[in-house]
Amino acid sequence: MKKTFYSLLILLSVFFTACGENTKTAVVADIASIEIVEGNISIYSTDEATDLTAMATYTDSTTAQINDAAIWNNSDYNTLYMYNGSVSAASNGGSSIVGISSGRFSDEINVSIIKLTDFNITNADINSTGSYILEATGTFEDNTSKVIKRNIEWSADNGAVISVDENYVATITILTGDTNVTATVFEETNTSAATLAPITRTYTVN
Structure with a gap:
């Protein structure tokens, strides 16, 4: 009886060890950097809105668009209208700094308006x-x-x-x-x- 009991313990030990070896913990990559893809741009003062793209690069080298997740900011709303990365002129000429941030990462570009x-x-x-x-x-x-x-x-x-x-x-x-x-x-x-x-x-x- 004892022999059977110990044999069962050994089998269970081998089973759980094997299961443990096949279990992998998912690794979530962290953000390594973010950027506004278009860089510095010029727009015409009477054009329709221009859409900007916020992109994150992760520590595993993958990338993803983060327009909705990033925080957008605009240095001069009297010069430039902006909503969630979509920009258009509010004045006939001038320029404004558009930036994004996510955690400790940030990027900014200059948007100039052609008069x-x-x-x-x-x-x-x-x-x-x-x-x-x-x-x-x-x-x-x-x-x-x-x-x-x-x-x-x-x-x-x-x-x-x-x-x-x-x-x-x-x-x-x-x-x-x-x-x-x-x-x-x-x-x-x-x-x-x-x-x-x-x-x-x-x-x-x-």
Whole structure:
């Protein structure tokens, strides 16, 4: 009986030893560094938002995007709008420092805003009642010409109606008669924005 008992103990000992040898503890890698992938950038003052990417490198050399986990900060909200790594101009020119942090790690970049120097309403002639898309093209300090997407306000007289959708596309509905359409850039932004004179174009309805 004792012999059988000791044999059972030996078998159990071998079993648990074997199980222990096959058990591995999961190793969780720590963050080794973080960065804003794009580095220093320049954006146009009337462009749509630019998305930045926060990336972490771990001690096991793997990487992962951490836009939602990182803490974002912006040195000048009067110059630059920012939300969770998405940035756009709040003024016509200037720059701001955008940073991220996670624990003891951090990184920062400079975001410069390319200034709009002139613009015009550039639609084809409208000569009848109906609905039309409005468009303005700007010239910037680096001599680039681009369609203006943001920071522009539209108005019209003679009962015309202007609507702007979520993609910043402006549509005018002309009801009757000649219509004056006015575009103003940076009219309602902060005092650090350089406001350009409004541009007015008259559409003659035949």
